[in-house]
Amino acid sequence: MQLTLWSYEGPPHIGAMRIASSMDGVHLVLHAPQGDTYADLLFTMIERRGQRPPVSYTSFQARELGSDTAALVKNTIQETFDRFAPRVILIGESCTAELIQDQPGALALGMKLPIPVLALELPAYTRKENWGANETFYQLVRGLLKNRVPTPGTEQELRHGGNRPLANLLGATALGFRCRDDVVEVTRLLDSIGVGINVVAPLGATPEELLRLPAADFNICLYPEIADQTCDWLKRHFAQPVIKTVPIGIGATRDFIAEVGRVAGIEIGETAAPSSARLSWYSRSVDSTYLTGKRVFIFGDATHAVAAARIASEELGFTVVGLGTYAREFARDVREAAKRYDVEPLITDDYLEVEARVAEAHPELVLGTQMERHIAKRLGVPCAVISAPAHIQDFPARYAPQMGFEGANVIFDTWVHPLMMGLEEHLITMFREDFEFHEGAAPSHLGGSKTVQSDAKPAAVTDDPVASTAVGTDAAVLTWAADAELELKKIPFFVRGKARRNTERFAQERGILTITVETLYDAKAHFGR
Amino acid sequence: MTDTRKFGCDSASVIHERGQRQVFCGLAGIVWLHRKIQDAFFLVVGSRTCAHLLQSAAGVMIFAEPRFATAILQERDLAGMADCNQELDRVAAEVLDRRPDIKTLFLVASCPSEVIKLDLNKAAERLSAQYRGRVRVFDYSGSGLDTTFTQGEDTCLLSLVPELPQLPDSERSLLILGTLPDVVEDQFTRLFNELGIGPVHFLPPRQSTAFPPVGRGTSLLLAQPFLGETARALQKRGATLLTAPFPFGVEGTLGWLQAATDAWGISRARLDAVTAPAIARAQRGLERQREILAGKRITFLPDSQLEIPLARFLTRECGMELVEVATPFLEQQLLAPELALLPTGVRLTEGQNLEAQLNRVRAERPDLTVCGLGLANPLEAEGLRTKWSIELVFTPVHGFDQAADLAELFARPLVRSSLLRV
Numbered sequence: 016m017q018l019t020l021w022s023y024e025g026p027p028h029i030g031a032m033r034i035a036s037s038m039d040g041v042h043l044v045l046h047a048p049q050g051d052t053y054a055d056l057l058f059t060m061i062e063r064r065g066q067r068p069p070v071s072y073t074s075f076q077a078r079e080l081g082s083d084t085a086a087l088v089k090n091t092i093q094e095t096f097d098r099f100a101p102r103v104i105l106i107g108e109s110c111t112a113e114l115i116q117d118q119p120g121a122l123a124l125g126m127k128l129p130i131p132v133l134a135l136e137l138p139a140y141t142r143k144e145n146w147g148a149n150e151t152f153y154q155l156v157r158g159l160l161k162n163r164v165p166t167p168g169t170e171q172e173l174r175h176g177g178n179r180p181l182a183n184l185l186g187a188t189a190l191g192f193r194c195r196d197d198v199v200e201v202t203r204l205l206d207s208i209g210v211g212i213n214v215v216a217p218l219g220a221t222p223e224e225l226l227r228l229p230a231a232d233f234n235i236c237l238y239p240e241i242a243d244q245t246c247d248w249l250k251r252h253f254a255q256p257v258i259k260t261v262p263i264g265i266g267a268t269r270d271f272i273a274e275v276g277r278v279a280g281i282e283i284g285e286t287a288a289p290s291s292a293r294l295s296w297y298s299r300s301v302d303s304t305y306l307t308g309k310r311v312f313i314f315g316d317a318t319h320a321v322a323a324a325r326i327a328s329e330e331l332g333f334t335v336v337g338l339g340t341y342a343r344e345f346a347r348d349v350r351e352a353a354k355r356y357d358v359e360p361l362i363t364d365d366y367l368e369v370e371a372r373v374a375e376a377h378p379e380l381v382l383g384t385q386m387e388r389h390i391a392k393r394l395g396v397p398c399a400v401i402s403a404p405a406h407i408q409d410f411p412a413r414y415a416p417q418m419g420f421e422g423a424n425v426i427f428d429t430w431v432h433p434l435m436m437g438l439e440e441h442l443i444t445m446f447r448e449d450f451e452f453h454e455g456a457a458p459s460h461l462g463g464s465k466t467v468q469s470d471a472k473p474a475a476v477t478d479d480p481v482a483s484t485a486v487g488t489d490a491a492v493l494t495w496a497a498d499a500e501l502e503l504k505k506i507p508f509f510v511r512g513k514a515r516r517n518t519e520r521f522a523q524e525r526g527i528l529t530i531t532v533e534t535l536y537d538a539k540a541h542f543g544r
Numbered sequence: 545m546t547d548t549r550k551f552g553c554d555s556a557s558v559i560h561e562r563g564q565r566q567v568f569c570g571l572a573g574i575v576w577l578h579r580k581i582q583d584a585f586f587l588v589v590g591s592r593t594c595a596h597l598l599q600s601a602a603g604v605m606i607f608a609e610p611r612f613a614t615a616i617l618q619e620r621d622l623a624g625m626a627d628c629n630q631e632l633d634r635v636a637a638e639v640l641d642r643r644p645d646i647k648t649l650f651l652v653a654s655c656p657s658e659v660i661k662l663d664l665n666k667a668a669e670r671l672s673a674q675y676r677g678r679v680r681v682f683d684y685s686g687s688g689l690d691t692t693f694t695q696g697e698d699t700c701l702l703s704l705v706p707e708l709p710q711l712p713d714s715e716r717s718l719l720i721l722g723t724l725p726d727v728v729e730d731q732f733t734r735l736f737n738e739l740g741i742g743p744v745h746f747l748p749p750r751q752s753t754a755f756p757p758v759g760r761g762t763s764l765l766l767a768q769p770f771l772g773e774t775a776r777a778l779q780k781r782g783a784t785l786l787t788a789p790f791p792f793g794v795e796g797t798l799g800w801l802q803a804a805t806d807a808w809g810i811s812r813a814r815l816d817a818v819t820a821p822a823i824a825r826a827q828r829g830l831e832r833q834r835e836i837l838a839g840k841r842i843t844f845l846p847d848s849q850l851e852i853p854l855a856r857f858l859t860r861e862c863g864m865e866l867v868e869v870a871t872p873f874l875e876q877q878l879l880a881p882e883l884a885l886l887p888t889g890v891r892l893t894e895g896q897n898l899e900a901q902l903n904r905v906r907a908e909r910p911d912l913t914v915c916g917l918g919l920a921n922p923l924e925a926e927g928l929r930t931k932w933s934i935e936l937v938f939t940p941v942h943g944f945d946q947a948a949d950l951a952e953l954f955a956r957p958l959v960r961s962s963l964l965r966v
């Protein structure tokens with residue numbers, strides 16, 4: 016058993032639901048107990064959709080376990096076919112149905128329905144949501160196209176033959192982080208360099224459009240977590256090149272444009288960035304100077320985490336002090352990126368481990384998922400969301416892409432907003448005893464003046480919320496002189512945890528047992544800020 | 545306003561439906577129980593689906609300190625390679641290590657743990673012995689196989705019954721059963737004090753260490769209709785169940801209080817004198833809402849078992865017309881007083897066949913459909929006004945002083961749709 020306070024991903028059948036809900040004409044029949052329909056709320060509430068997701072549940076109860084659950088499966092499939100007239104049916108099981116082994120896929124295939132029926136294998140106890148979405152999308156594309164695979168060398172006959180290169184945009188889904196607006200932004204971007212869109216999938220696509228995938232000149236893998244398997248398969252069987260750069264951030268967007276240019280054989284002009292790309296100037300303007308070296312901890316899905324690390328370091332001038340992902344399938348990308356920023360990569364889906372690592376790194380800003388908000392609240396650290404899992408507030412009404420040049424504008428505003436503004440930061444450092452503006456108060460531009468206090472360790476918020484882990488076993492003999500402790504309190508709270516840790520490490524390395532004011536300043540000089 | 549309708553519903557006329565059900569499982573009860581019992585921790589033993597349900601429901605709030613978690617079953621647990629009891633002990637230790645202030649730990653069974661027949665009852669006994677004096681450990685089932693939404697509170701409270709202290713035979717007390725918002729609890733306490741009824745205890749209590757006593761002198765009054773199992777277990781411990789409608793609206797609250805005054809031998813005149821000011825206030829508040837609601841047609845889809853008492857309130861005190869009242873489960877004995885107050889011939893449905901029911905909603909086009917959040921926005925997009933039902937479990941709606949607020953919950957979607965011009 017794994018103790019899970021917060022889970023970064025749902026079970027794999029949620030991934031299958033995301034694919035079905037993204038599309039039109041595809042229906043998922045899910046063998047699941049009563050209550051698993053909660054998942055509909057993800058789509059109707061968090062994403063605010065005005066239609067029920069195209070999912071039928073067998074919703075069996077205890078009294079049915081003794082009888083014929085298989086008949087229940089067949090009835091549900093037949094009713095779904097009769098009522099919704101889908102053009103493709105997917106069959107899957109939830110975690111409980113997996114245990115009772117009714118083989119709904121085999122049952123469905125035996126019914127000889129006059130439409131494609133795809134049975135999904137979704138191992139609920141070993142795999143998770145993104146894997147389920149990735150696998151479902153792959154099975155769907157493969158199931159529909161496997162009889163149309165051309166003999167090698169004749170792929171060109173399948174292409175559209177127009178005079179503008181065409182791309183497929185693959186990977187955007189329902190419940191994906193900002194997929195709705197990313198698709199719009201990337202479509203505009205491609206149009207500006209003379210590339211058209213053939214099919215966007217799965218988001219908004221029909222089964223018939225999937226049949227048209229081979230007409231594109233190449234595939235753009237916007238979200239590898241969802242579409243890398245499909246892109247690989249299309250590359251192998253239809254010889255379509257894959258664009259692998261994900262255009263999140265100014266630099267990555269430029270690289271993306273360059274890669275598309277190479278693959279599509281287009282000359283890219285010097286001025287690919289429009290005048291509305293403001294991040295570069297905003298980041299260079301002097302009010303951003305105080306952002307330099309701000310310590311940031313980054314966690315999320317691999318794509319967004321790696322992109323965020325590059326933006327943080329190259330485009331905003333932050334220092335990356337932690338980088339990790341919950342997606343084991345994409346751990347390699349994060350490990351490579353972690354090398355670039357000289358940090359220890361964190362590959363885990365254990366929330367408690369992430370919490371411990373954040374506490375240890377003493378960041379001034381956390382860029383993460385909805386789950387890191389819980390951590391940041393507990394530690395009293397500013398936080399912005401960069402990746403799924405997200406909640407309702409990250410499915411906004413306004414245009415809010417992460418990709419392309421407008422995406423970079425959105426990112427600048429979102430990441431800087433939670434930080435205390437420059438003037439306030441200076442004044443709090445200089446004058447520590449103000450009745451209104453003091454370090455226990457939240458940044459004044461964020462309204463509420465309440466301090467976050469964790470009930471487990473009251474008053475531990477601004478200093479060292481989790482017992483100092485960096486000191487090791489000698490912590491017991493290492494003490495702070497009272498005046499040094501007071502002096503430490505004069506260091507701005509958002510870097511104080513780091514200062515405490517550095518000073519203790521400095522003292523240990525030199526065999527100092529009592530930390531004095533002198534030790535504190537010696538350590539400061541040694542490490543520099 | 546004289547009501548010329550005939551009242552009294554025969555439970556024999558209830559239609560039973562089976563098929564696809566769009567309801568929560570009992571695990572959803574954790575979302576409000578963790579707030580009511582602040583020193584308790586809820587550990588679900590289940591799959592990633594269970595964890596996902598909980599965080600999808602509650603995760604929009606940001607928790608510095610978690611109050612619930614899931615012990616997610618792994619492949620090793622299912623294959624019998626790991627001893628589930630040892631695993632559970634390890635996870636429980638991890639939880640209690642992180643939250644040393646926890647006084648009560650609930651092990652909550654789920655569909656997967658029920659299917660593999662994991663004995664959480666034994667585990668709770670073992671852990672209780674291990675943490676004696678520090679933490680009490682209980683177990684109950686919130687699985688979708690056994691429980692629908694609010695039944696999760698029933699199974700949770702049922703697990704507490706054996707642990708309640710014994711009320712000495714010479715004493716009597718009033719026990720109010722069912723989660724009530726703190727403000728409502730205080731109002732009822734004041735009313736019972738004024739009536740001279742007491743001592744009054746509540747189950748669940750605000751602190752899980754302050755368990756109410758139960759015995760032969762206990763009179764039991766249900767504040768919620770979904771607590772049949774717990775009520776029967778309390779009766780087995782000697783409590784006397786007072787028969788009453790549920791305290792929604794003026795009529796329900798008065799009938800509910802009267803069950804207690806009758807048991808205590810207090811005169812009707814005294815009851816009227818004590819409740820008059822609150823009733824007058826409630827009537828004034830209800831008048832405004834009645835202008836909006838009177839004559840409007842309403843359908844309830846099954847959700848929480850609150851449907852029948854609420855339909856009774858809306859039709860008798862707000863003048864609404866009942867198209868269909870569906871409930872996931874109908875406790876005949878507990879709801880007899882409510883059924884007697886419903887207009888004769890109302891279509892009552894127990895259970896659900898979702899698609900058939902939606903066909904009826906679309907054909908009948910009620911002015912308001914009370915339904916869950918999985919259906920609310922899709923029905924709104926079809927031009928039907930909805931009231932999402934879960935709010936009725938998360939809002940103070942019991943008692944005289946909440947009668948107008950309760951009516952306002954149903955009036956609000958109608959008012960809103962008349963306000964919006966775009």
